[in-house]
Amino acid sequence: xxxxxxxxxxxxxxxxxxxxxxxxxxxxxxxxxxxxxxxxxxxxxxxxxxxxxxxxxxxxxxxxxxxxxxxxxxxxxxxxxxxx
Numbered sequence: 001x002x003x004x005x006x007x008x009x010x011x012x013x014x015x016x017x018x019x020x021x022x023x024x025x026x027x028x029x030x031x032x033x034x035x036x037x038x039x040x041x042x043x044x045x046x047x048x049x050x051x052x053x054x055x056x057x058x059x060x061x062x063x064x065x066x067x068x069x070x071x072x073x074x075x076x077x078x079x080x081x082x083x084x
Contacts, residue, residue: 016045022077037079045071 022039050064 011050012048014046014048016043016071018043020077024079026083031084033083035079035081035083037077039077039079041075041077043073043075047071 018041020039020041022037024035024037024039026033026035047069049067049069051067
């Protein structure tokens with residue numbers, strides 16, 4: 001997966017990967033072919049954020065704390081189309 005990122009400069013998007021499996025049907029109709037596909041897709045992305053809400057007790061100044069977020073997504077897919 002290609003992570004485009006956001007407007008926040010304290011976030012680093014690492015991207016990730018995806019894989020899928022499925023089956024489909026196709027049938028010819030005259031000069032073109034129609035198809036329908038069903039499948040399941042899994043994806044994984046990573047982003048790292050800096051958090052400045054923690055303060056040093058001695059100096060009272062903020063210091064960055066890094067958090068790593070892993071996101072998983074599960075998707076059922078259906079595609080319908082034509083080939084000429």
